Amino acid sequence: MTPAARLQAVIELLTDIDDITRPADAVMSAYFRNRRYIGSKDRTNIAQTTYAILRRHARLGWWIERTGHRPTPRARTLAYALLEERRNAGVVLEMFSGGKFAPERLSEKELALVGALDTHTLDHPEMPEAVRVECPDWAEAPIRATLGDRFTVEMEKLLDAAPLDLRINPLKANQASAIKALAKAQIVAETTQWSPFGLRVKGRPPLGGVDAFKDGLVEIQDxxxxxxxxxxxxxxxxxxxxxxxxxxxxxxxxxxxxxxxxxxxxxxxxxxxxxxxxxxxxxxxxxxxxxxxxxxxxxxxxxxxxxxxxxxxxxxxxxxxxxxxxxxxxxxxxxxxxxxxxxxxxxxxxxxxxxxxxxxxxxxxxxxxxxxxxxxxxxxxxxxxxxxxxxxxxxxxxxxxxxxxxxxxxxxxxxxxxxxxxxxxxxxxxxxxxxxxxxxxxxxxxxxxxxxxxxxxxxx
Known part of the structure; x- marks a missing residue:
């Protein structure tokens, strides 16, 4: 897929996530299941970009609304490309070409949005703290009450993607033998800090076809x-x-x-x-x-x-x-x-x-x-x-x-x-x-x- 086609897929996925009352991972699975022609590398890129935009929902929305626009899936994708990926306006315009598999051409309002956001970065000194750490209004007061002075550091950590953790099945393996079994599939894992049954995997390799997973030596579990x-x-x-x-x-x-x-x-x-x-x-x-x-x-x-x-x-x-x-x-x-x-x-x-x-x-x-x-x-x-x-x-x-x-x-x-x-x-x-x-x-x-x-x- 071309970069423009991948961007169009991201917009479609964000639209589905907004419209369908199911968790984002379930919506994403259904989207790819219905489009088997999308290759694994393209799926990974599309999924990573979609999740990156979801993780910046409040900050992107703050910028978009600040410029007088609605935070639609297209607007958030535009804002992400400009503010986070730091693409210049010309490159963005080329990707929204209206060509085959590419996003439709930008409207006048979208062109104005691009002009307003171009050269800016995602963070801004006037951005409220709750927006900066992606905390919704309903949760801010109870989380602050619980975490006290650790509110900011904990909320900032919640902005990161979660690591991939596995739990060994002690009936079939121990940590050392599971690490060796995963290594046969070029998967790097190390023991977890707290759990005597845990392994933390480097990266996010697909596990469905790995023998250690299929044979029940390991299970995915935080x-x-x-x-x-x-x-x-x-x-x-x-x-x-x-x-x-x-x-x-x-x-x-x-x-x-x-x-x-x-x-x-x-x-x-x-x-x-x-x-x-x-x-x-x-x-x-x-x-x-x-x-x-x-x-x-x-x-x-x-x-x-x-x-x-x-x-x-x-x-x-x-x-x-x-x-x-x-x-x-x-x-x-x-x-x-x-x-x-x-x-x-x-x-x-x-x-x-x-x-x-x-x-x-x-x-x-x-x-x-x-x-x-x-x-x-x-x-x-x-x-x-x-x-x-x-x-x-x-x-x-x-x-x-x-x-x-x-x-x-x-x-x-x-x-x-x-x-x-x-x-x-x-x-x-x-x-x-x-x-x-x-x-x-x-x-x-x-x-x-x-x-x-x-x-x-x-x-x-």
């Missing part, structure tokens, strides 16, 4: 997500629930740590995601996982399995603010509930899932959020109404399991991009008392459970 799975600290023979399993990344890590012994139940309200995860379970050689779709967080299955499990992980739906470097579009186009809806939903999920924990068992609450209200605030509220649970400091978990250096101070696992070079994650480990007082509320609930009991939901 190091921070791996550390959340470590916080579960499952043992072989345990009964474990991954209550919001999603695509199954943490489920895989937990099941492998259990050495295929015991049982891991992967639950989610999206049955389709569990079905897709089944292929990952098979590739990893794990047969101690069963998938169980839920109708809601209050599914009758939860009532019928109260106090049955040694470990219950609640990787709650959240704002995803900790993953913005991986999903830059999610800053500006949230596709799920807003913060006002998420906080009560998280509390309800946590309250329901807690019923599954046996006396002496453990509940782990996690998010990929940076916000206090979704993290420490949720745990404080939960403990007020659940006196049979207490916080187990992460340092104690790491010491008991021999995981090495503790990544952070304080009772909780709080990871941030600038401090740990991972996605932003939070995890709290809560132990349930070994013996609980029998309360009338529990007796009443048991009677209600018996009255409403229905058959199990169909297992995937």
């Amino acid at each position: 190091e921070g997500s791996q550390l959340v799975a470590l916080a579960v600290a499952p043992k072989p023979g345990h009964q474990v629930v991954d209550f919001c399993a999603g695509a199954g990344g943490k489920t895989l890590a937990i099941a492998a740590m259990m050495k295929n012994k015991g049982r891991v139940v992967a639950c989610d309200v999206l049955a389709g995601r569990l079905k897709r995860a089944a292929e990952r379970f098979r590739r990893a050689g794990l047969h101690n996982i069963e998938a169980h779709p839920l109708t809601s967080e209050r599914d009758p299955w939860v009532k019928r399995h109260k106090r049955k499990f040694d470990r219950v992980l609640v990787d709650a739906p959240c704002s995803g603010t900790g993953t913005w470097r991986r999903n830059p579009d999610s800053r500006w186009r949230p596709l799920g509930p807003g913060l006002a809806e998420l906080v009560p939903l998280q509390a309800n999920i946590l309250d329901s899932a807690a019923r599954l924990v046996k006396p002496g068992g453990r509940l782990i609450y996690a998010t990929c959020s940076l916000l206090f209200d979704e993290n420490e605030g949720q745990i404080a509220a939960f403990l007020e109404t659940h006196p049979d649970f207490t916080v187990k400091p992460v340092a104690e978990v790491w010491a008991e399991e021999g995981f090495g250096a503790v990544p952070c101070e304080g009772p909780y696992l709080r990871l941030t991009p600038a401090r740990h070079d991972t996605d932003g994650f939070f995890a709290a480990v809560l132990d349930r008392k070994a013996e609980e007082p029998v309360e009338s509320a529990e007796t009443d609930e048991a009677a209600v459970d018996e009255a409403v009991e229905t058959s199990d939901a169909e297992t995937v």
Whole structure:
């Protein structure tokens, strides 16, 4: 493809991302799937340019609106070429030639935009800090409240592209053998700083056709997500629930740590995601996982399995603010509930899932959020109404399991991009008392459970 044709593809992709209510990576996958004629090098260039523009959404928009224009996909592409790539106006005009496969010629308004932006750079002293660090209005106040004087450094780190991390499958490899297996495919990897199962890959090589991936030696998983799975600290023979399993990344890590012994139940309200995860379970050689779709967080299955499990992980739906470097579009186009809806939903999920924990068992609450209200605030509220649970400091978990250096101070696992070079994650480990007082509320609930009991939901 010519440079002009690639630019036209970027404009088309940005238009689709604006119009289609799906994550940008899913929109991009569909775009390329429907255009198999685009070669791998061109796909890489188009994808990188599209993501680069998404990462500069607020700054490009600030410049465009400053000159009196609307930040359309064409305008943002023009602004990116001029302000970030530092192309001169003449080159840009040549690329927007209106020729075959090239973008249409610029309108008079677009010509005026080019004239206004030519010779400028992306940064400007009058640009507000929130714009400069790409923080949306809805998130600025809660993130500042959480991060304090680290707001700028953490938000600047979130502007970078996320590294590619892998988790080894301890049933099939160790870090050294996985590094050698990847090297056969000319993939360079090194051990991660915090996770004993992690590898960080140089660059972003395609892994789909690599033997180490196809044979289940490694899985793609951010190091921070791996550390959340470590916080579960499952043992072989345990009964474990991954209550919001999603695509199954943490489920895989937990099941492998259990050495295929015991049982891991992967639950989610999206049955389709569990079905897709089944292929990952098979590739990893794990047969101690069963998938169980839920109708809601209050599914009758939860009532019928109260106090049955040694470990219950609640990787709650959240704002995803900790993953913005991986999903830059999610800053500006949230596709799920807003913060006002998420906080009560998280509390309800946590309250329901807690019923599954046996006396002496453990509940782990996690998010990929940076916000206090979704993290420490949720745990404080939960403990007020659940006196049979207490916080187990992460340092104690790491010491008991021999995981090495503790990544952070304080009772909780709080990871941030600038401090740990991972996605932003939070995890709290809560132990349930070994013996609980029998309360009338529990007796009443048991009677209600018996009255409403229905058959199990169909297992995937």
